[in-house]
Amino acid sequence: MTRFTVNGQPVHYKMDPETPLLWALRDASNLTGTKYGCGAGLCGACTVHIDGKAVRSCQITIQTIEGSFVTTIEGLARDRSHPVQQAWVAENLPQCGYCQSGMIMAAAALLAVNKNPSDADIDEAMTNICRCGTYPRLRGAIHRAARVQSGSERLAAAPPGGIAPEDAAGMVPALTPLVRGKLSDR
Numbered sequence: 001m002t003r004f005t006v007n008g009q010p011v012h013y014k015m016d017p018e019t020p021l022l023w024a025l026r027d028a029s030n031l032t033g034t035k036y037g038c039g040a041g042l043c044g045a046c047t048v049h050i051d052g053k054a055v056r057s058c059q060i061t062i063q064t065i066e067g068s069f070v071t072t073i074e075g076l077a078r079d080r081s082h083p084v085q086q087a088w089v090a091e092n093l094p095q096c097g098y099c100q101s102g103m104i105m106a107a108a109a110l111l112a113v114n115k116n117p118s119d120a121d122i123d124e125a126m127t128n129i130c131r132c133g134t135y136p137r138l139r140g141a142i143h144r145a146a147r148v149q150s151g152s153e154r155l156a157a158a159p160p161g162g163i164a165p166e167d168a169a170g171m172v173p174a175l176t177p178l179v180r181g182k183l184s185d186r
């Protein structure tokens, strides 16, 4: 049994310990905001935070993160108030959106350790692939998120409508009994 914390909720996965974290999140916890792109650690669509660091979840098996704290896009800010999310909306950055969960998680991890990243810092940290080519707006969005984070800029942009983040994030505790049910069936 593998135990760790996802978006503040304890989870017990009775899955093959070699299961990549990406599939535990998507298939057992229904946290489908984390995307599958390449499965080879190249594209960054599957980026989540493990103990605050950006990690490509397709490359991490669940047995290696016992006791860790995982944050997915659903748990980054349940009211979409994270500076990166606000800047992404204000800069109208996404196109199809498929890569954007990973982009946002990578950007948030960067800003957590580097409050005012240079263009070079951004280029080094943001190795995510976007097939829509949103790269020209990426640097500007991260600089803007840094200003929002520091308080030098306030954004009036409201979060977009859609599925309430708490609904998605709430799937973890909702599914935990199912995971336990599988355990008790054994």
Ligand code: FES
Residues within 6 Å of the ligand: 035, 036, 037, 038, 039, 040, 041, 042, 043, 044, 045, 046, 047, 056, 057, 058, 059
């Ligand atoms: S799906 Fe993990 S890096 Fe592409």
Ligand code: FES
Residues within 6 Å of the ligand: 094, 095, 096, 097, 098, 099, 100, 129, 130, 131, 132, 133, 134
């Ligand atoms: S916005 Fe479409 S892949 Fe990046």
